[in-house]
Amino acid sequence: MTYSNKNTKKSQKGGKVLKQPYNRFSDEEYKQVPKENKEISEDFLLSLKGEKTPQTIRVYTNNCKIILIIMYRLFGEKKIVQLVKKDLVKMRVYMLEDLKLSTARVNIIYSTLRMLMLFAEEDPEYSKGLETQFISCGSKVKGLPKQPVRDESMFFMSYDLIIKIKNKLLEENNIQGALIHMMLYESACRRNELIQIKKDGLLKSNWTNEVIGKGRKKFKLSYQNDIKPLIKQWLDSRDDDCPYLFIKTKNNKAEPMTAEDIYCFVSTKIRNIATEIEGKDNGYTCHSYRHSRLNNLLHGTDLSYIDKNGNPKKMDINDLRLLANHNDISTTSGYVQTSTTEVLNELFGFDEEEDD
Secondary structure (H helix, E strand, O other): OEEEOEEEEOOOOOOHHHHHHHOOOOHHHHOOOOHHHHHHHHHHHHEEEEEOOHHHEEEEEEEHHHHHHHHHHHHHOOOHHHHHHHHHHHHHHHHHHHHOHHHHHHHHHHHHHHHHHHHHOOOOHHHHHOOOOOOOOOOOOOEEOOOOOHHHHHHOOHHHHHHHHHHHHHOOOOOHHHHHHHHHHHOOOOOOHHOEEOOOOOOOEEEEEEEEOHOEEEEEOOOHHHHHHHHHHHHHHOOOOOOEEEEEEOEEEEOOOOHHHHHHHHHHHHHHHHHHHHHHOOOOOOHHHHHHHHHHHHOOOOOOEEOOOOOOOOOOOHHHHHOOOOOHHHHHOOOOOHHHHHHHHHHHHOOOHHHH
């Protein structure tokens, strides 16, 4: 099988139909592409479901395979998150001069590459080592300067802030918004997983239906009893037949929200409310909920997780790995703020260190 767009070209000698050079990408060559690059591509394509038509997704799938094969030809085992400006320029030259692609075709492929890189950059599990990103889906590629190390506070929301944001949304009668906010936090899910939640059976247990996550893993999301009243309030307010929990109205018809809808809600509404509450700008994203839930549980600052005496409990890092559906505990460790002093104080029963 080859990856192409059905374009062919007749030679001037005998009218023989030849495939364009850029169509010569085989399944055998794609098998040699590094596994992590394939996983990023698969997760990216999964995130487009519900946002793009099947035909458009096929185009993106085709472009992603071409991108990954070109990367393998030029850079071997290099990962998407390791691409720098000179690599992007080299890819462009290769497509224009070696593969003889038109500028229009390069623009289309670069549009997909840009989206793929931004998708990887947004996710901390992929973005470790990301040295650059680029803008423009045309022939002009510009590397952006490295961003300064970001303040860790942009990742972590306190439990107190989480509750204040929920209450503010409820004051505005934004029931769905409050539920999105709390479900992102309590389940520690990704936005692409959130939009797969169906409404049936949510009040009968503490588990959602099975969703497809990163690496095409299948699992159920968990949530605590404290948000069941919010779920019931939201479901009681609806009179549509859409099976999904989170919806939007289009042409007077309810349809599932997309990952982009969730992204826009968090990056605008939630950020604005948090700024109002904290009195400072913030950079909270959908992934901030995931960071915050794991971090608050690790340090015993999540007041929804308490013992029989009503005292906040701490969750072990190994248990957090299960909640986050991580394969490797080192990935979970990267999500939380850890203090060697605090850990040793607890292990050995030391007193807190006092300032001199």
